[in-house]
Amino acid sequence: MSRRPDIAGGEHLPKLRPGQEPPPPSWLPRQRRGTTPQMIGRYPDYDVFDAIDTWDEATKKAVLARLEPPGPLRFFTAEEEPTLRAFCDVATAQDDEPRVPVAEMVDAKMADAKLDGYRYADMPRDPETWRRVLAGLDHTARTAYRVPFAQATEEQRENIVREFAAGRLVGGPWDDLNVTRAWSVVMRGVLSEFYSHPWSWNEIGFGGPAYPRGFLRLGGPGREGPAVREPFERPGAVDVDPVRKDA
Amino acid sequence: MGTFWRGVLKGAVGPRDNDSRYLLDVHRRDLPGEATMRRYADDDEVDLVVVGAGAGGSVLAQRLARKGWRVVILEAGPFWHPDEDWVSDEAGSHALYWTQERVIGGDDPIQLGKNNSGRGVGGSMVHYAGYTPRFHPSDFSTFTDDGVGADWPLGYHDLLPHYEQVELELPVAGQDWPWGHPHRYPFSPHPVTGAALRLTEGAHRCGIDMRVGPVGIVNGTFGNRPHCIYRGYCLQGCKVNAKASPYVTHLPDALEHGVEVRANCMALRVEVDDATGAARGVVYVSNDDETAATSSDDAANPRRRGTERLQRAKVVAVAGYSIETPRLLLASTSRRHPHGLGNNTDQVGRYVMVQGATQSAGRWPDELRMYKAPPPEISSEQFYETDPDRGFARGFSIQTVSPMPIGWAEHVLADGHWGRALREYMRDYNHWATIGVLNELLPHPENRITLADETDPYGQPVARMDYTLTDNDKANMAYSSTVITKILEAAEAQDILTIQRFAHLIGGARMGSDPDESVVDADHRIWNVPNVVLADGSVCPTQGSANPALTIMALASRLAERMAHA
Known part of the structure; x- marks a missing residue:
């Protein structure tokens, strides 16, 4: 595993790196909850589906349809x-x-x-x-x-x-x-x-559908504590398993 | 009501002569009036047929229905049932946009679809962000004052009472407004997110004043419309009924006063009686008819044209916006108008405009989660007018926005990243905040809507939009980009990503005082045609750097007053 970049300092951001090369993704934590593409992401304990009970029916239907097993190609040919x-x-x-x-x-x-x-x-x-x-x-x-x-x-x-x-x-x-x-x-x-796929939302920590629940805590510089984060949000994390800290 | 009293009575005064807010259902989002909507027969000559149930058409219909006019609105898209049709999801909102084929050309082709084009009852305000600034008094005389653009045949003070009325109807929330004609808003400003506060700090350090709003989003309760819930999906259709669109602000009252909104009906041409020169009504195809015809006898040929119907009317109002209005006029040929209705001086489709809408995002160490709260939060019109020191005419406004993941991916891609670099920036989404500009791009005759060679499933030629930036436009865009970059730097952003893009549509069938240089007169009436008016943003000769929705509604409100008294 490569060295973990300083997230707050932005060491992982391609434009701030030599040659604009992103770091190899091997430093990223493995997803512990839910699914992300390649099971990597910055929010290993966050799963957008934890909140599915708060989604309206129409949205639930539209998002869940994206998890259906993909069928055979209909437009592109076998050669393509x-x-x-x-x-x-x-x-x-x-x-x-x-x-x-x-x-x-x-x-x-x-x-x-x-x-x-x-x-x-x-x-x-x-x-x-x-x-x-x-x-x-x-x-x-x-x-x-x-x-x-x-x-x-x-x-x-x-x-x-x-x-x-x-x-x-x-x-x-x-x-x-x-x-x-x-x-x-x-x-x-x-x-x-x-980025319409809920797995990618898990990877980037996007809140996902929010009707009829909405958001109450809009954050802000200098604001600390419970006012900043919704109860269902998970902060960005590094690759430390909270249970097996020494692993 | 003077602006002083607006400040004192903030949040406590509703509009007169519009009960829409009480006609909505608290528990369901469907329009309660749809089931009992009045219906008119095609051969029943109604007082007014309107093409397009958007910002302009809906306000015009609501106002005149209140005066006893019998009104039919033809709308190409569906009659929404938001509980089922709208979702809290970017990709799932595809049906809100005008995605029928259009061709884009010129040196700087403008992306259409979700970027600026709506379809369905409520029009593109269903998915606009929610910014509702007024035009400035200077917008109405840019040719006289700055030697660019055009002068309007009316002035700011002709629109002022209508601005004030529409602001009460939406209702608009925002801080006291110091720019243009200073004014106050009927509702208090919304709380802002940490992301917007960051950007405000940066702007203040650069000596730029930013204000909260103005947005057409309920802050408080407003009749049966609830408070905003800050879920952030304004661009995907407001399932809450907090954000203003004609669907909740004018159509409930219109239905109550006998307006029929005939959805899924594509207008094909305005029928003109060659003997009198007056319009007889609008020829249209109903999708419901077409589906029946196609499935029964001609399923093999989806390009089959549906049954044409003529809705007869004493007056025709076209409100299809800057692409569909010129397209309909150009397709409405007759003996008196061989090149299209109102096009005898080759003005229809010309001077169509968009606004430069470059956006820059900045990155900070902490999580800002910009997806929360309505994307329109704070804005500035400090750079709105001409400043000779800047080296170009007219100016721009500054506004915060906040892309959802798909929008953010387009932003990152535009800065030149794909593959692993793109995934890295995408994973960093929660650390970014975005600020954008709206440049006043100048009207130009070669920026225009024409008919392309190909046809749509109705057999109607599709629209082609050509756009090429002028040197003044490019200078304006370059200057404004440096301003927002400075704001981000002053706010101590660690990294910056920029996307150059365009937003909004306006013009394409402008008003004027000379038939050789315009399509309609100051009363929106097509020159030399007694009973056809244009009731949308296509009539605007200039656009300022304000988002157009409020002005389109105010123009329709004024037009209704003129027509009622004519």
């Missing part, structure tokens, strides 16, 4: 599937189970044509943009590393995605795309699915 999964993994740094099933969630959105309400004049519709991006990632991986994107090493995939994020990919399918806008389209899709 490995690239899709590999890209979603790199984009959200999901390298292990449990995973938020981002690939299936994006697939459902495209299959149901639940789009965002605008299309760039120089771009195809979002579903077609996705297909071209996946083809483009494969094209670049084959050109640069002579393997499909899904079979490239993690470092190689990250190199390709870094170029994608910078809008610098060219050749093959990329020549029919505004690469910068394509990045924005696919990342909007990936992130809105990943």
